[in-house]
Amino acid sequence: MTSSLDRQKSSSNLSTLNGEDGSHVQPDLEKQATKHTTEEPTPAAPKFLETDLSRGIVGWDSQDDPQNPQNFAASKKWALLALISAFTFISPLASSMFSPAVVYMGAEFHETNETILAFSVSIFLIGYTIGPLLLAPLSEIYGRRVVLSGANWFFVVWQIGCALSKNIQTLIVCRLFAGMGGSACITLGAGVVADLFPTELRGRATSIWSMGPLIGPVAGPIAGGFLGEEVSWQWVFWVLLIASGAMQLGIEVLNKETYAPVLIRWKTAKLSKELDRTDLQSAYDIDREPLSNAQVLKRSLIRPALLLCKSPIVLLLSTYMALVYGLLYLFFTTISDVFTRTYGFTVGLSGLAYLGIGLGFFVGLMIIALTNDRIVKKLTAQNGGKFEPEMRLPTMIMFACILPISFFWYGWTADKHVFWIVPIIGMFPFGVGMMGVFMPIQTYIIDCYPAYAASANAALTATRSLVGAFLPLAGSPMFESLGLGWGNSLLGFLALAFVPIPIIFTKFGKQIRERWPVDLEDKRK
Structure with a gap:
């Protein structure tokens, strides 16, 4: 006793x-x-x-409990984030790496339909639409580590199917499943950022994690163009298999669980067994209605849809991100063709034209990483020390204004056959603007729904991936009808029309958020 x-x-x-x-x-x-x-x-x-x-x-032993992911050593936090960020680079790389080599696949399979060839590339993003809606809720039930590990290996295995495909139908199906597995790192990264980092460090952490989804699609065509030209289109997938397999082995050994409710649930089970007590309950489950696993899964699966349907902020910001993401992939539909036909580049060299956007991404990343958290600290101090998620959004206004410049610059210089370096430089503002729009939105969503950051990010990812998958299919007919100049100008005017969105949310975001709150918690007793 x-x-x-x-x-x-x-x-x-x-x-x-x-x-x-x-x-x-x-x-x-x-x-x-x-x-x-x-x-x-x-x-x-x-x-x-x-x-x-x-x-x-059962809860944490104290505020300083070393088992609490918020109390992990700084080196451990950044190392865990780096692991996930590395795979988050490889997965989006796969989305576009096949793009320049698709002509060689079409020749081998005797496929001449341009829409089908484009669909074999964009089908990967449909996997990005389906995967997050399943994986994010699962991670909030079973933990980040097991879901991330299973999905990453799922992605790795389907690269073999892509490389060994004997017809375009098989290739499309394999790319769909690869996209579903590859969406885990993009979806769960937001949850890991919320798990590990306090508010004042989330801007920098999100900047590092966001490098993969934005830089990967740009780096992909550079590597894929040379592989398809010099070796074969199948080697695009063999390289992805080797890189993703090696990276996942490292993640398997070094990754740790970071989701607090799951860690406390494990602790509760352990203490129940050690103390021979059946009355122990996780601090996260106090006063909650006891639910079966099936009920918990059902409620978790509807959270992303709930956010999209009931939160005007999530819906409008998702729509804005989807538009910008679709514009990126519309860029991708013209770049290779413009630089091979108009400027005489080889397929491999045409991939280097993506460096204009890539350099813009890097510059935008540096600006946000260095300024976003500082601005939040300053605004918090001015607000009497009270933090508001909307403090993430003011920087978006400038970047939203920069983004449309590229469409007019790139479109008309390519249309008039101006020296090749000029349209490449013209893509730079788009890269800067896109990074400056994406990262504040993602950090804002994490700050609004920290306990369910993975589900909130799943809503963003699914929406933008759906648009990114289908919008480029209309690219070729549009540019054939309007030409490069007016076709890109139309996209530029569309981007300009969305500039007021960050202004509205910076000024009225708090009122909108508080007027239409979304209850994501399980029902109470």
Whole structure:
């Protein structure tokens, strides 16, 4: 009896809940936890401090518990983020790496339909639409690590199917499944950022994690063009298999679980067994309606759709991101053709034309990484020390204005056959603007829904991937009808029409968010 009581005293498992910024905040338990009981009628009866564990609640041992991912050493946090970011580069690389080599695949399979050939490339993004809606909720039930690991290996295996395909139908199916697996790192990265980093570091962390989804599609055509030209189109997938397999082996060895509710659930199960107690409950499940695994899964799966349908902020920002992402892939439909036909580049060299956008991505990344968190700290101080997620958005206004420049610059210089370096430089503003739009939106969504950051990011990813998959299919007919100059100008005017969105949300975002709140929690008892 004494041994059991001592164990209860030493395990002061203080319950921890998510604060407004997603960090794990220690509640004030002094008012409710310090109780002295005295047995009657003996006045000298022993006294003890009632702890959370004695009441059947399991949480972190303290605010400084080293098992809490928010308290991991800085080196460990950045190393975990780097692992996920590395695979987040490889997966989007696969989305566009095949693009320059598709002509060689078409010749081998005797496929001349341009729409089918384009669809064999963009089908990967349909996998990006389906995958996040399944994987994000699963990660909030079973944890980030197991879901990320399973999905990454799923992506790796389907590269073999792509490389060994004997017809275009098989290739399309294999690319669809590869896209579903490859979406995990893009989807769950937002959750890992919320798990590990406090508000004041999320801008920098999101900048690092966002490099892959934005730079990967640009680097892909450069490598894919030379591989298709010098070796064969199948080697695009063999290279992806080798790179992704090696990277996932490293992730398998070094990755750790970071989702706090799952870690506390594991701790609860362990203590229940060690202490032989059946009354222990996770601090994250207090006062919640007991649900079966099937009910939990059902409610988790509808969260991304719930956000899109009930939150005007998520819907409009998802739409804006989808438009910009679709414009990126419309760029991709013309670049290779323009530089091979108009400027006489080989297929391999035409991939180098993507460097204009790539350099813009890098510059935009540096600007956001160096300024976003500083601006948030300054605005928080001016707001009496109270942080608001909308403080992420003011920088978007400038970048949204920069983004449309490229369509007029690139479109008309390519249309008039100006020296080849000029249209390449013309793509630079788009890269800067796109990075400056994407990263504040992603960080803003993480700050708004830290406990369900993966599901919130799934809504963003699914929407933009759907548009990125189908919009480029209309690219060739549009440019054939309007020409490069007016076709790109139309896209530029469309991008200009969306410039007021960041202005509206910077000014009225808080009122909109508070007027239409979305309850993502499970029902209470």
